[in-house]
Amino acid sequence: MKKDQIFEFFRRLAESNPSPETELEYGNVYQLLVAVTLSAQATDVGVNKATRALFARVKTPQDMLDLGEEGLKAHIKTIGLFNSKARNVMAMAEILVREHGGEVPADRDLLTALPGVGRKTANVVLNCAFGAETFAVDTHIFRLGNRTGLAKGKTPLAVEKQLEKRVPQPFRVGSHHWMILHGRYVCKARQPECWRCEVVDLCGFKGKIAEQGAKPATPQGAGARKAKEKKP
Numbered sequence: 001m002k003k004d005q006i007f008e009f010f011r012r013l014a015e016s017n018p019s020p021e022t023e024l025e026y027g028n029v030y031q032l033l034v035a036v037t038l039s040a041q042a043t044d045v046g047v048n049k050a051t052r053a054l055f056a057r058v059k060t061p062q063d064m065l066d067l068g069e070e071g072l073k074a075h076i077k078t079i080g081l082f083n084s085k086a087r088n089v090m091a092m093a094e095i096l097v098r099e100h101g102g103e104v105p106a107d108r109d110l111l112t113a114l115p116g117v118g119r120k121t122a123n124v125v126l127n128c129a130f131g132a133e134t135f136a137v138d139t140h141i142f143r144l145g146n147r148t149g150l151a152k153g154k155t156p157l158a159v160e161k162q163l164e165k166r167v168p169q170p171f172r173v174g175s176h177h178w179m180i181l182h183g184r185y186v187c188k189a190r191q192p193e194c195w196r197c198e199v200v201d202l203c204g205f206k207g208k209i210a211e212q213g214a215k216p217a218t219p220q221g222a223g224a225r226k227a228k229e230k231k232p
């Protein structure tokens with residue numbers, strides 16, 4: 001995708017959703033960090049169901065320590081991998097209280113030093129809570145970047161580096177949300193809904209699907225689609 005096409009790609013996505021936000025529910029930066037940590041290999045809807053009651057009680061790392069690991073588990077037991085997530089969230093709360101005065105640091109290295117916080121989680125928190133121009137590459141953004149030609153790469157980090165280079169202003173802060181929403185609801189993994197895609201003329205995917213239920217445009221497209229749909 002060329003420079004002017006990338007600008008137009010985001011201009012259209014931004015036009016249809018001027019104020020994009022994460023679908024995770026949270027009331028402050030600490031709750032966002034916990035919600036994103038819990039959302040690994042889980043849906044935002046499932047996380048929100050569990051955190052509504054949890055966040056009514058827990059607003060700070062000290063509140064989490066006061067609740068205790070067993071209390072936390074009781075709230076999040078419907079979320080996959082809840083035992084290890086609970087351990088990480090408790091260890092994280094302890095470090096935040098001990099080393100950061102109970103605050104969430106606005107720094108990627110400090111964030112990724114916390115238990116259970118990887119680069120993607122740190123990028124989401126930096127972007128959503130601190131307005132940083134970070135690109136958290138999840139499965140949707142990885143697929144969208146590769147399919148469209150916007151940011152190709154074999155690993156999430158390679159795609160992130162491409163996005164860092166290629167996403168123009170004024171879309172750098174919001175691009176993460178627009179790409180996730182587009183990947184989640186339009187450029188879906190199994191059958192991209194190209195027939196209703198607002199960036200269809202800009203997208204370089206060879207296996208576009210012109211009509212609902214139709215096959216990909218070319219046999220090569222079908223093959224490419226399979227290869228590109230591998231999760232990062």
Ligand code: SF4
Nearest residue numbers: 187192194197200203
């Ligand atoms: S045209 Fe199809 S493959 Fe390209 S971004 Fe839109 S939905 Fe995805």
